[in-house]
Amino acid sequence: MQIAGVLMKPAALRKRWLAVGVVLLACAIFGLLCWRGRGPRYEGRSASYWVGQLLHDYAKARQALRQFGPNAVPALTDVVNKRRSPFWTWIEAWRPKLPAFIGRRLPNRALDQLLQERAIEVLYEFGPASAPAASALLGVDASLNDFVGFGSAGLAHATLLRIGPAGLPYFVKALRNTNPKIRARSASYLGHLGPEGGAAAPALATALDDSVPAVRSAAVVALGQIGPAARAAIPDLTAALHLDDDYLRLQVIRALWKVSHESETCVPILMKILGDRNNPNRAGAAILLGEMGPAAKEATPALTNVLREEFSYTRVKAEEALRLIKAEIKSE
Template identity: 30%
Template sequence: MNKRLTVFLVAIPGLMILGLVTRYCMPRAPTYQGKSAAAWFGEYARTMNTREETDRLNALRSFGPAVLPVLLKAMHARDSGPKRLALVVWPKLPAMVRSRLPSPIPAAQLRYRAYAVLAEMDPDSDEALRTLLNGLKDTSQAVRIQCARGLARVAQTSPEVDAALTAACSDPDPMVSAQALATLNCVGSNSAENRRLAQRVARTLPSVLSSYLPGIVSGELAWKSVRQLAKDLKRPNREYRYAATLALRERGLAAREALPVLIESLDDPYYLVQMGAVKTLGQLGSEAKAAAPALTRMLNQTTDEPLHRAILQALHCIEPISDPQVEKE
């Protein structure tokens, strides 16, 4: 009896210590507003309310790459026997019971929603990129569209991405073909070949789809740090680069961390990126003094009147001077 009691008294503290070590020393899964990525994804997959959907999507964006394992698991979801039974029984349950329990989600809905979230994330990891490339061959039209849209966010061009998107331009579904073509025009490495392909494909598309473009707006980048946005200024998609200049402008003086890359963006081949960089530098005021020589050189070279005015205004904000031409602007 005494031996058993001794073992018991030794085991209890040991278990308590093990529990404390597990709780405080083991790495925890990241959370946002107290919820895990899996919990946020479950809410996103269930909601049919547009505003709630946007809020939950923004929460998932905040996890960055940490949300990928959750998405990959959902992409391979299958409706087991108990799951199918739950889907049949759920609508017949009393409203009071349904209000207290999470509703079951069909595997097809989980799958589509997972691809929809992935299309909103940057496929900077090999696993995310591979998932999008494979998804272009999925049997679901909705999944193929999401994957073509998601590839507009790649970190760099590559022959593999070019080949996959070029093949998707011949997709029998016109919406998939249009999205693949628009993405290829944004991130493809062979612009001349892409233009020829665009001309051929556009003739086969309905007029409403022939000018379809993948949209990336600055609000979608609100979760990113200034350092991440600085890296986005080097992405192949010009629309993404432009959105990054707007997102940096929304950060106010915190954007000074991206000053070297903003100065480089003054030489961007895309007009809107140049304009966005000029206005962001102007907003930084005296914090952007290092940009003054590049802006002055740009001012002397440009023949575009709106860009000329924006540069003058930026220089005036950076180094206020009594220049009648600037004041008039």
């Protein structure tokens, strides 16, 4: 092969291309290191470094991360998101049988857990500024520490509540997560926002069609907690009244009542449930009729019939419902 008037052997040509490839790779690595080195630093160290130091020099690391402020959230989020593969879990089980010098170099699940907890503590301190970490916090599962004290899941819960309305767009995005646990949790935290979560009503209405019952239930409860600000979801809630699951229908009725004080469609459904002695949701229907007060006066005969039955929890709730309905009618 001839290049620039010089005859080159294939082996020499391969060496030249190999050299070019090595140079390009070195440039790419150098560029990546420079890119990762961008951003604020404390004592010449990045936020990622100081997050790692939460295990070794906790006080100084906290001081450094306070200086970074919200700029430290991405590095903290990486730690919260970190998960060990099943392979490392298997390897860790063999740690006691391995030589000490090898065991010390293996990933340590207990230290990973401790670092995650300390990272979440910092996110809690940042409050609403930690909103970009909401998706990672939603994925934190309960650990042993949550059963004996305040572990990662408890800290994540407190942090998500403190993030509050700032987390709304991240919670809405999490409703589309592939993990049903995260979808259900995101719906629950949208409900915790109360009226300030009104903008999420369309997304929660879509979640009513989720394939997982726990997600549907969480979405219904959240809409009820948001209240009148969730009026955009009324058509979807009304459509959900035709579901076969009576327990979920009771949740839908409660949500409709809180959002729109709708009773005309709901009271007949509650009366039907109450009249079925084999339905395990009868007491729940009686409770809802009591919450509706005078709007449920149409159900007075059905509730009175329950009082003729043997003593039961349903009868107690029917009696309470009648008392609430009649008391509010008199007060009017």
